[in-house]
Amino acid sequence: MPEDAATGPLAGVRVVELAGIGPGPFCVMLLADMGASVVRVDRVGPASSDYTVNPVIERGRRSVAVDLKAPDGVQVVLDLVRDADVLLESYRPGVAERLGIGPSACHEANERLVYARLSGFGQDGPWAGVAGHDINYIGLTGALWSIGRAGERPVPPINLVGDLGGGAASMAFGIVCALLETRSSGRGQVVDANVLDATTTIMGFVQGLRAQGVWGLDRGTNLLDTGAPYYDTYTCADGRWVAMGTVEERFFLTALDVLGFAADDPLRGAHKDRSRWSALREALTAAFATHTRDEWAAAFREHDACVTPILDLDEATRHEQATARGAYQPIPGFDVPQPVVSPRFSRSRTPVPPPPPKVGADTDAVLSELGYAPERVASLREAGVLG
Numbered sequence: 001m002p003e004d005a006a007t008g009p010l011a012g013v014r015v016v017e018l019a020g021i022g023p024g025p026f027c028v029m030l031l032a033d034m035g036a037s038v039v040r041v042d043r044v045g046p047a048s049s050d051y052t053v054n055p056v057i058e059r060g061r062r063s064v065a066v067d068l069k070a071p072d073g074v075q076v077v078l079d080l081v082r083d084a085d086v087l088l089e090s091y092r093p094g095v096a097e098r099l100g101i102g103p104s105a106c107h108e109a110n111e112r113l114v115y116a117r118l119s120g121f122g123q124d125g126p127w128a129g130v131a132g133h134d135i136n137y138i139g140l141t142g143a144l145w146s147i148g149r150a151g152e153r154p155v156p157p158i159n160l161v162g163d164l165g166g167g168a169a170s171m172a173f174g175i176v177c178a179l180l181e182t183r184s185s186g187r188g189q190v191v192d193a194n195v196l197d198a199t200t201t202i203m204g205f206v207q208g209l210r211a212q213g214v215w216g217l218d219r220g221t222n223l224l225d226t227g228a229p230y231y232d233t234y235t236c237a238d239g240r241w242v243a244m245g246t247v248e249e250r251f252f253l254t255a256l257d258v259l260g261f262a263a264d265d266p267l268r269g270a271h272k273d274r275s276r277w278s279a280l281r282e283a284l285t286a287a288f289a290t291h292t293r294d295e296w297a298a299a300f301r302e303h304d305a306c307v308t309p310i311l312d313l314d315e316a317t318r319h320e321q322a323t324a325r326g327a328y329q330p331i332p333g334f335d336v337p338q339p340v341v342s343p344r345f346s347r348s349r350t351p352v353p354p355p356p357p358k359v360g361a362d363t364d365a366v367l368s369e370l371g372y373a374p375e376r377v378a379s380l381r382e383a384g385v386l387g
Helices: 023-033 070-081 095-099 103-109 135-140 160-185 193-201 206-211 251-260 274-288 294-300 320-323 363-369 373-380
Strands: 013-018 035-044 062-064 086-089 114-119 189-195 231-235 241-245 307-309
Touching: 013 363, 023 035, 023 086, 023 114, 023 160, 035 070, 062 070, 062 363, 070 103, 086 160, 103 114, 103 135, 114 160, 135 193, 160 189, 189 193, 189 294, 193 206, 231 274, 231 294, 241 294, 251 274, 251 294, 294 307, 363 373
Parallel strands: 013 035, 013 086, 035 062, 086 114, 114 189
Antiparallel strands: 231 241, 241 307
16 A cells, blocks of 8 residues: 555544543544544543443544543643644533533634534533433434334344444534634534434435335334344344345345255245235245254355354354455554454555543653643642652
């Protein structure tokens, strides 16, 4: 790969991250992976018992430990902001203002700053200050309602839909858009991204299908929610599973060939015939149960049929496509399989991210870069302002 852009497309972008949980750190990882220089402001003192360091999504930044309830601590943050392009906070609405590091104070220090606010329900409205987690946010968007089998309770999709694919990705996109706008206007602005809005946007696809009359409210009866027997998971002879996604009829017919259905089997015509879906599901269940997952994987590997094995987390790191693409690479000196930076570029070469920092490990170095004298750093540490 060419060496002319060896530090990523966001090289030179400086980000201040006010430490949080959930979608905030993941959003910042996306920016750091693209080459942004990130300083995380951690709190002085022991971490909450509800918090554990995530060895993947907290990679790629440095850490300073600051008491944000002390005036001198607030000043440290404002000094960081003066040299920054982006500040990201994921507090409840109003908390940053009470601390003295809200948008007004930060824009007074740096009018070009992109002030990124990532929350659950947004910065205003009757639910703005309500506590929640991914499951709560997506529960109000129709997303959670839509995930699960017919006649059963909704199934939480881990926190992939709301926190990560929703709020974090929306915020990363919003930050980059705001940075581009700042190039022409010379002014910063506030970016309000939240899990509720972002998940509502993601659900636009399904809402569109509903508007067309092809998606019903009954969970587990639609094309992509296990309603269609050709878009579902099946148990194999060894108790493991395969995923069948034969939406197009040509893939469906090829899959039936591999499964051993006779050329004249009437179920070959059941692809779009809902009246025969129950019989088709029973036949597919019986067919997949005749061989192990890996036997089916080998058989389908020779055909374009959209039938693949379902891998566990460890198997996923060893899959041949992941291996060929180098999808997991350890960080030097940190023995944890790390997903590589995504997406990839034809010219820009993204950096190998450093491991997650220890809280406050970079305090002295970062403040020195801001022009703090060693004596000043020592006095702030002695006063408990720095960790």
